[in-house]
Amino acid sequence: MTQDAGGDAAAIDARLDAVCAEGWAIWERFDxxxxxxxxxPFVAADYDVVRAALQRLAARRPARGRFLEWGSASGIITIMADIVGFDACGIELDAKLVETARALAARHGSRARFVAGSFLPTGYRWRARDGDTRKGTIGDGPSGYLQLGHALDDFDVVFGYPWGGEADLMHDVMRQYGNPDALLLLHDTNLGVRAFRGGREVTL
Known part of the structure; x- marks a missing residue:
């Protein structure tokens, strides 16, 4: 590693440290x-675990791919994705949290973008294999993709932090509307960040 590369890495780490520290403070106040x-429904993810996963992924992707967070809340993960090199966006149903995320991005010099709305595409209907149509904590609202100017299949990486029972819905949304070559990252409290492509788990 060159001295300049080492300096860049140190600067990135410092920015990530600062974002995560403020993220925990925001979460404690919100809680x-x-x-x-x-x-x-907003519960903070394990930012250190997600950070490590994003850095591993960014190291394997020299081009700046598009990243989308479903339910971006205070914006920490989307901002981290921007810092490590992705063109990062977040969709969040709670408009007050969107304001929090935008202000946080501005304070940390991040280009991450946030819109208020649902991460479910317009017209999507969920039905589990047993016929259950309940969506857990996933609320209803206007789809956020029009505001972003991108459809779901424009994104290379999609991140979600599902409550119990919601992962199947997220897989279904990706199957119907996502790019089949895109990665779906799902944060599991016990198993960490798991990566899926085309519905199959892959090594991150």
């Missing part, structure tokens, strides 16, 4: 002020 009085 205290919003989640304790009443339920909200």
């Amino acid at each position: 205290r002020e919003v989640r304790e009085p009443g339920f909200h």
